[in-house]
Amino acid sequence: MMTKLYYYLLGLLLIISVQSCKEKEINDPTNPQINLEEEVEAFRGETMQIQAVVTHEIGVKAVRLYQPDWSLDRTINLEEEGSPKEFNLDYMFAVPTDAADEVTIEITATSVGDNTTTASQKVMTKASESMYLMAHNLEGRDANWGDPSTAIKMEKSSDNPNEYSTVVTFMSGGGSDAWGSVLAIIGQTTGVLPFNAVVDFENVPEKYKDSEWWGSDNNYVQESNYPGYVKFDDEAGTMEFDMVTQEDASTPIVEEPGFYNLHPLAFYDNGGKYEVKFNKETMKLTISLTEAVEPPVEADMYIVGGGFPESGQWWDPSNGIPMTSTEEGVYTKTNIEIEAGAEMKFVGQRDWSPDNFGWIAQNEEENNTTDETRAMHNDQGSIPYLFEEAGYYDIVFNKNNLTVTITKVGDVAPPEFPIAEELYIIAGGTQELEDGSWYDPSQALQMNKVADGIFDVTLNFNDLSEDDWGVYFSFVGQTDAYTPINFGLTGGNDDPTDNEVFDLTKPIEDLNYENIDSKQSFVYYYNKPGEYKITVNINDQTVSVVSTTVETYYLMGHNLDGSSANWGDPSTAILMTQSESNTNLFSTTVTFMADGGNDAWGSVLAVIGQNTAVTPFNAVVDIASVDQAHHDKSWWLNGNTYEQGNNYPGYVVYDNSSDEMIFDLVTDAAATTPIVQEPEFYNLQPLAFNNSPGTYVVSFDKASMTLTLELQ
DSSP states (O other), X not given: OHHHHHHHHHHHHHHXXXXXXXXXXXXXXXXXXXXXOSEEEEETTSEEEEEEEEEXXXXXXXXXXXXXXXXXXXXXXXXXXXOOSEEEEEEEEEOOTTOOSEEEEEEEEEETTXXXXXXXXXXXXXXXXXXXXXXXXXXXXXXXXXBGGGOEEOEEOSSOTTEEEEEEEEOSTTGGGTOOEEEEXXXXXXXXOSOEEEEOGGGOOGGGBOTTSTTGGGTTOTTOSXXXXXXXXXXXXXXXXXXXXXXXXXXXXXXXXXXXXXXXXXXXXXXEEEEEXXXXXXXXXXXXXXXXXXXXXXXXXEEEEEOOTTSOOSSOGXXXXXXXXXXXXXXXXXXXXXXXXXXXXEESSSSSSSOEEEEOOOOHHHHTOOOTTSOEEEOTTOBOEEOOSOEEEEEEEETTTTEEEEEEEESSOOOSSOOOSSOEEEEESBSSSOGGGGGOGGGOEEOEEEETTEEEEEEEEOOOOGGGTOBEEEEESOSSOSOSOEEOEESSOSSOOSEEEEEEOOOOTTOOTTTHHHHSOOOOBOSOOXXXXXXXXXXXXXXXXXXXXXXXXXXXXXXXXXXXXXXXXXXXXXXXXXXXXXXXXXXXXXXXXXXXXXXXXXXXXXXXXOSSOSOSOEEEEOGGGSOGGGBOTTSTTGGGTTOTTOSSOOEEOOOTTSSEEEEEEEOXXXXXXXXXXSTTSBOOOOEEESSOOEEEEEEEEXXXXXXEEEEO
């Protein structure tokens, strides 16, 4: 009986459990919410970023992006992330070069209960206004001739809309693959068409041609995929080339199908930093040397031979690979890439004599052996060491006893950018970090680890000018020292935008607090206060800095009818509405009190950019520029009307003869200084109306820094 009752109860429990699960599965009555911009802009042939906030009270299981004409069909599965209740969509993808002027991207969100919501993101596309340097063999850049997406965006001139420029560093000795540093211009990063500009090889000035390179017999010949090299004219300081378009550029090179058949402007052995400028109207490319390559490192011992891809060494002692002295007579070279069949000897100077170390030749068979224990001697006729296996090696040469120790480190290179388990930011000019963290990593702020090799942090930048050094930052992988892991950022100008991507720089071995200002690369943000999200991606060696500040402006006021605005409390400031037709224009409507209001101050106004304080942004009346016609000479302290030193710099009277009054505004750096007589009030220089009652539309134009009042 107990057995039957047991199984009956167990079955009932299972039925209830299954029914409960089913009820739970369908107990999801709501659909996900998708919040996105009504309309966004994108450039054809460039990448665009699509953003949205997806929410659901139980959880979001998946988000799909779909645009068939763009071959976009991407589903982001969020179940592994626990189906968050809020998901910030932030997805990058390429816009086709033939995209229509207006397209719609479908965004479909699915909840854990399989309820769905589909929203449409309207995208208005237009022709790209950007230019990119398509390049190969540039120091510190991953620009690759076979991948236009790695092309370098050029800076558009503020003086000439047709001129673009960037600064790059050419490799010496042909670079990593003996191509040399090669250049072309493209107008998109999705391919080399529709726009490209390549060297007009038929009209390259003879004085620029390098007749000494190994393929000089086809120097600038039409049929060659490599139409010759040029040599930088040091005397000229600047070289100018005519550029033409190449309509067959998408034809792959037969021998190297991963590369585009662009006719490059190629520099074989002209290491150094160069400014590259392109004028799309004149189709001229100018190249100027800005920093010559550093002189070769002088050492007591050098490797010579052939088969070292990272250097231009080919049996040339003047270009020998320097070794490091670790003790008297002992020299090392670590992590050096060596090809199969490579040969190696050692010289003690940048010449073949007097020190020329190799192995003793005994017979033909032993000449080709890889037995490093063979006897060595100092003689120009000595035999080189032969490497049978490619890889990365540590080499130790002991001149004292003429022995060499060769250790293979591995088949692949140690990472130039080590993937840190933890990452910290050091900075100057931010609210979250003391400026001293720049010189003391123990004060660094730990960043959030998003994924392996990806870290982010949100900082508030102070409002600092160039005189104050601005805001700057770099990164370390530990807090006890700058080494071994440290990263800088480069590639931007001295006044970056609010949404920019920079190149990450490799760790510096001897970085310390004494040399960080001169050795570490960093960019400055001047007069760019606000909240920014900084993301470091060690995997693709980039740093993105994105402004997350929502731009708002408030009317800081006093003695306004029907308003609680109080000069001593910025939190009572009135939020101004942004114009739909002019994003620089913000306005609100207020009513001035008569007879000075509650405390004879009159109705006073200023504009602030936040409602927590009167700094970092405020805009007050430019006292010196107030039109004399607007001065109220009848007010009770008219003797100091609009004088700089007065906390109450005078009143204006509304000019009823015109429809509006316009005032120039400036910032007030002393705004946080309290008024001695009334310490609860801020020392802003107000725009004050003592007896001009009425309702006014007050408009602030942030571009022209003007305030306009219109009586209604």
